[in-house]
Amino acid sequence: MTNNQTIAKNTPASEQFLTFELAGEMYGVEILKVQEIRGWEPIRKIPKTPGYIKGALNLRGAIVPILDLRERFDIATVDYSPTTVVIVINVATASGQMVMGVVADAVSDVLDIRHDDIKKAPDLGTNIDTRYMRGMYVAKQGMIMLLDADKLLNPDELDQIGHLL
Amino acid sequence: MSIDMAQFHQIFFEESFEGLDIMESGLLNLDMGDVDAETINTIFRAAHSIKGGSGTFGFSAVADFTHAMETLLDEMRDGRRKVTQPAVNVLLGSVDCLREMLTAIQDEKILDEAKVTEHKKALDTELNGGDNTALPSVQPTQPIAFENENAGWRIAFSPHTDLLKTGNDPVRMFRELAELGQIDITVDLQGVPGLYELDPEECHLSWQITVHGDIPRSEVDDIFDWVEEHCDLAVQDIKQTTQASSPVFDEPPQTAAIETTPPSSATNPPIVSESGQSEKINADKTPSAGKSSASIRVDTAKIDTLINMVGELVITQSMLSLIGEHFDLNKLDQLKNGLAQLERHTRELQESVMNIRMLPISFVFSRFPRLVHDLSSKLGKKIELQLIGEHTEVDKTVVELISDPLVHLVRNSLDHGIETPDERIAAGKQETGTVTLEAYHRGGNIVIEVSDDGRGLDKDKLRAKALEKGLIQDDAVLSDKQTFELIFMPGFSTAEQLTDVSGRGVGMDVVKRNIQSLGGNIDIVSQLGTGSTMAIYLPLTLAILDGQSVAVGDETYIIPLGSIIESINVTERMINRVAGKGETFRLRQEYLPIIRMHEIFSVPNAKATKLTEGLLVVVEGQGIRCGLFVDDLLTQQQVVVKSLEANYRHVEGISGATILGDGSVALILDIPGLVRLSNH
Numbered sequence: 001m002t003n004n005q006t007i008a009k010n011t012p013a014s015e016q017f018l019t020f021e022l023a024g025e026m027y028g029v030e031i032l033k034v035q036e037i038r039g040w041e042p043i044r045k046i047p048k049t050p051g052y053i054k055g056a057l058n059l060r061g062a063i064v065p066i067l068d069l070r071e072r073f074d075i076a077t078v079d080y081s082p083t084t085v086v087i088v089i090n091v092a093t094a095s096g097q098m099v100m101g102v103v104a105d106a107v108s109d110v111l112d113i114r115h116d117d118i119k120k121a122p123d124l125g126t127n128i129d130t131r132y133m134r135g136m137y138v139a140k141q142g143m144i145m146l147l148d149a150d151k152l153l154n155p156d157e158l159d160q161i162g163h164l165l
Numbered sequence: 166m167s168i169d170m171a172q173f174h175q176i177f178f179e180e181s182f183e184g185l186d187i188m189e190s191g192l193l194n195l196d197m198g199d200v201d202a203e204t205i206n207t208i209f210r211a212a213h214s215i216k217g218g219s220g221t222f223g224f225s226a227v228a229d230f231t232h233a234m235e236t237l238l239d240e241m242r243d244g245r246r247k248v249t250q251p252a253v254n255v256l257l258g259s260v261d262c263l264r265e266m267l268t269a270i271q272d273e274k275i276l277d278e279a280k281v282t283e284h285k286k287a288l289d290t291e292l293n294g295g296d297n298t299a300l301p302s303v304q305p306t307q308p309i310a311f312e313n314e315n316a317g318w319r320i321a322f323s324p325h326t327d328l329l330k331t332g333n334d335p336v337r338m339f340r341e342l343a344e345l346g347q348i349d350i351t352v353d354l355q356g357v358p359g360l361y362e363l364d365p366e367e368c369h370l371s372w373q374i375t376v377h378g379d380i381p382r383s384e385v386d387d388i389f390d391w392v393e394e395h396c397d398l399a400v401q402d403i404k405q406t407t408q409a410s411s412p413v414f415d416e417p418p419q420t421a422a423i424e425t426t427p428p429s430s431a432t433n434p435p436i437v438s439e440s441g442q443s444e445k446i447n448a449d450k451t452p453s454a455g456k457s458s459a460s461i462r463v464d465t466a467k468i469d470t471l472i473n474m475v476g477e478l479v480i481t482q483s484m485l486s487l488i489g490e491h492f493d494l495n496k497l498d499q500l501k502n503g504l505a506q507l508e509r510h511t512r513e514l515q516e517s518v519m520n521i522r523m524l525p526i527s528f529v530f531s532r533f534p535r536l537v538h539d540l541s542s543k544l545g546k547k548i549e550l551q552l553i554g555e556h557t558e559v560d561k562t563v564v565e566l567i568s569d570p571l572v573h574l575v576r577n578s579l580d581h582g583i584e585t586p587d588e589r590i591a592a593g594k595q596e597t598g599t600v601t602l603e604a605y606h607r608g609g610n611i612v613i614e615v616s617d618d619g620r621g622l623d624k625d626k627l628r629a630k631a632l633e634k635g636l637i638q639d640d641a642v643l644s645d646k647q648t649f650e651l652i653f654m655p656g657f658s659t660a661e662q663l664t665d666v667s668g669r670g671v672g673m674d675v676v677k678r679n680i681q682s683l684g685g686n687i688d689i690v691s692q693l694g695t696g697s698t699m700a701i702y703l704p705l706t707l708a709i710l711d712g713q714s715v716a717v718g719d720e721t722y723i724i725p726l727g728s729i730i731e732s733i734n735v736t737e738r739m740i741n742r743v744a745g746k747g748e749t750f751r752l753r754q755e756y757l758p759i760i761r762m763h764e765i766f767s768v769p770n771a772k773a774t775k776l777t778e779g780l781l782v783v784v785e786g787q788g789i790r791c792g793l794f795v796d797d798l799l800t801q802q803q804v805v806v807k808s809l810e811a812n813y814r815h816v817e818g819i820s821g822a823t824i825l826g827d828g829s830v831a832l833i834l835d836i837p838g839l840v841r842l843s844n845h
Contacts, residue, residue, distance in 0.1 A: 043830065044720070044721075044822075044829060044830040044831065044832065045720060045768075046809075046813075046816055046819070046832065047765075047766030047767060047768070047816070047818065047819070047832075048766065048816055048817055048818060048819075048842070049816060053813075055830075056809070056813075056822060056830045056832075057830065058824045058828055058829065058830050061807070061824065062807070062811065062812065063807045063808070063809055063811070063812060063813075063822040063824075063830060064812050065809075065812055065813040098811070098812045098813070099812045100812060100813070155813055155814040
């Protein structure tokens with residue numbers, strides 16, 4: 001996984017993104033939003049919540065909800081494997097900071113991406129919602145979809161999100 | 166001297182607000198006929214510390230204002246001025262004003278200068294009016310001639326009587342001051358006693374000095390450096406004082422007031438009309454309510470206990486590690502003992518830590534004497550307030566959140582409950598009505614009762630009103646309790662006319678909701694003609710609860726122990742099915758609905774699917790009883806309540822989460838929420 005982007009110097013006009021894999025596709029979130037990456041471990045289910053909320057985790061005394069991005073994006077679910085990870089993300093909401101975990105198939109890389117290189121998410125038609133995407137980036141491995149964590153994981157909006165892909 | 170003073174501001178504000186509370190309660194307790202010197206002293210000391218503090222932090226407007234109050238209080242303290250109701254009212258108004266000034270500074274908001282000036286005037290009038298009626302013509306504040314001219318300092322210098330004995334000579338200091346720039350000095354002879362009491366070695370004079378010129382503050386401070394502890398000193402920028410509302414120096418110099426006894430006119434000073442003043446008080450009061458302080462004052466004894474506990478814990482820990490180092494089976498008993506000790510210490514430690522969060526309910530109660538005092542005169546009623554159980558301790562969060570609902574209830578009692586004196590006499594009651602606030606512990610709850618001996622709730626009227634508003638059906642059959650609870654319905658207000666005291670129609674439902682959000686409940690008992698009692702039940706603390714963990718499939722849930730009535734095994738004979746669906750069971754003479762936990766929360770792999778196989782936990786929440794069907798009971802334990810909302814949002818049927826001994830998460834059930842869920 002070496003490409004010139006990772007070596008590129010971090011200038012103010014660029015940002016670092018953590019990229020991860022989900023059903024063969026690549027996604028990215030701003031690395032400054034990421035608090036930590038953990039292996040998957042069984043967690044407590046929360047009843048009366050949408051299926052993509054897998055449950056709650058005890059993160060050093062805080063109760064952190066865990067969300068499965070595959071289910072969130074309506075991708076066929078798979079059994080969790082040893083590479084399955086939970087990316088713990090700090091979400092800024094109107095009421096302050098929240099911590100949430102998202103389940104991804106695997107983390108892959110940290111990329112320096114220049115703001116100029118972020119392309120607007122294409123209009124994918126009315127039945128696909130692109131509000132929760134910051135944009136796209138074309139890397140050597142292929143296209144990376146950059147997610148806006150604050151919008152994607154805002155609990156008030158979670159329920160309203162349509163199909164992203 | 167580059168200390169950042171801002172870091173102490175918060176402490177200053179907290180202390181000042183506390184001081185204001187002390188002043189307020191002291192003023193309310195003053196008995197006109199028989200004045201307790203200690204009470205006045207207490208009020209004076211509070212004012213004095215606020216003045217000192219605000220001077221230190223450069224809040225000169227506050228310092229000035231307090232200085233005027235202090236002067237008035239000082240005269241009362243020395244017996245040079247009689248304590249009169251108008252004077253006390255002016256002081257109460259000033260306390261409110263001061264509170265607003267401090268709040269404004271704290272929130273960095275613009276101060277309502279006009280209001281401050283008005284209060285200041287009232288104070289000045291009181292000061293001058295009480296002092297010497299021969300000086301009425303000089304009473305309006307006289308601006309000092311050079312005010313806007315140039316830079317300079319104003320210094321209010323009132324040495325303590327022992328200044329001369331410390332080897333300091335004011336004259337020398339004035340000479341030094343004169344070297345800095347042109348000075349104007351006014352001497353205040355007010356404090357000088359009669360010739361026979363005069364001790365020539367004591368200093369009874371005080372001075373108001375104005376130094377003109379562009380002089381650094383430090384140079385002025387240097388001169389007074391040595392005497393700081395032996396005098397009351399306030400140094401102010403002239404420019405600031407001209408902006409600040411009429412400063413204290415504007416009092417006419419009272420060189421004529423050397424006489425030792427005040428003229429008899431002191432008892433009847435001409436001040437602003439009393440009624441106008443009390444209305445002002447009310448209007449001013451509202452914004453200051455509902456403050457919550459981020460820090461907490463703790464009794465040293467509590468801290469000591471805590472330190473002892475930690476000490477014990479450390480000893481136990483070292484004992485255990487010693488056992489662990491060379492462990493063999495012979496030491497098993499020792500290990501068990503050690504672990505038992507560890508458990509005991511941990512629990513005690515937890516209790517002591519929780520104890521630190523506990524505050525006496527008097528923090529809330531203390532605001533009510535003032536409220537009752539103001540409101541009763543406004544409503545033209547005679548009301549006595551009784552406070553019982555003020556030392557009952559409650560969690561800090563509860564204290565902060567309960568005060569607004571309580572204010573509302575007390576206002577309601579005063580406004581709607583207690584009758585006017587005429588009505589009371591006609592009803593054969595004592596002219597003075599009584600409102601009682603009582604707090605006590607019962608079980609794991611704290612109970613706060615607001616009761617009055619007023620007219621009580623009229624069931625017929627309530628019913629008619631509810632019908633009129635369309636809140637109930639014509640043929641609704643309501644028990645007494647249900648009828649009383651109508652007042653908690655949104656949009657229901659018993660006041661026939663809206664007053665500004667209560668009866669905006671938004672009240673009681675909000676009160677009930679607030680109390681419920683604290684995990685509490687409110688109950689009404691009322692007898693027409695003899696009065697009503699509102700009892701608020703609140704959990705002692707919101708941070709820890711006694712829970713019963715239950716198993717449902719692979720899941721573990723916590724049921725608050727307080728809401729569990731009993732757990733039973735049901736037999737087929739006890740179960741009834743309504744229309745094949747709604748399941749109920751008979752418990753003694755009652756039929757209670759069954760909520761199957763594994764169904765309502767869609768838990769797979771439930772061990773018990775037949776009602777006779779599992780257990781029914783009979784629970785009660787907000788007056789509704791039901792049976793929760795679970796697989797099994799696990800342990801009883803104290804759990805630390807963690808919020809689910811902190812990182813997610815509210816989930817119906819769940820009040821929070823906790824972490825079990827093995828580190829896993831368990832959810833705490835919200836019984837009323839579950840009942841709501843099962844009804845859908």
